[in-house]
Amino acid sequence: IMSAVRAYVSAESMWSKAQKAAVVALNRYAQTHAESDFERYRTAIAVPLGDRRAREELDRPEPSLAIARQGFLDGRNDPDDIDGMIMLFRRLRHVNYMERAIGIWTEADSEIVQLGEAAVRLHAQIQGGTVDPVALQPTLDRVSAVNTRLTPLEDSFSSTLGEASRTIRMLLAASTLVSATLL
DSSP states (O other): OHHHHHHHHHHHHHHHHHHHHHHHHHHHHHHHOOHHHHHHHHHHHHHHHHHHHHHHHHTSSSOOHHHHHHHHHHTTOOHHHHHHHHHHHHHHTTSHHHHHHHHHHHHHHHHHHHHHHHHHHHHHHHHTTOOOHHHHHHHHHHHHHHHHHHHHHHHHHHHHHHHHHHHHHHHHHHHHHHHHHHO
16 A cells, blocks of 8 residues: 555656646747647646546546556556556545545646647647747646646645555554554
């Protein structure tokens, strides 16, 4: 369980770094209009989209573990951690800490959808010949707003799992103490 919690914290680190890289790539694309910058956005955003696919699949009554596994792999999670991540999600989904963390994750995923919509709009504007920075600014403001809303969600996800980890460690220590006392 502790290893799976650690894997989720590590996954959040990859998720948030990729999300920030996606925002940087979109801002750069608005300046350069280079398709390579938009491709950098697509590469970066694939990480949170992969994790989202895993979360959505695991939330199904009868999830496909293969789809969940592939989603976590697309999210750049270590393959050795994925079985534990799936187990933790499936078995402890409705335990307080996990439920809160998954709720935060779900909220962050809805922000990623908005980031994707802004990216599509920006791409269409530039492909359609709009290169005036003033005309692009509302779309870039939307990208910035999403980024601003995501940062506290990312922090909250990690701190919720950190709190869970500390509680689990304390429960394990208490369990060990009780076991030792009974012997």
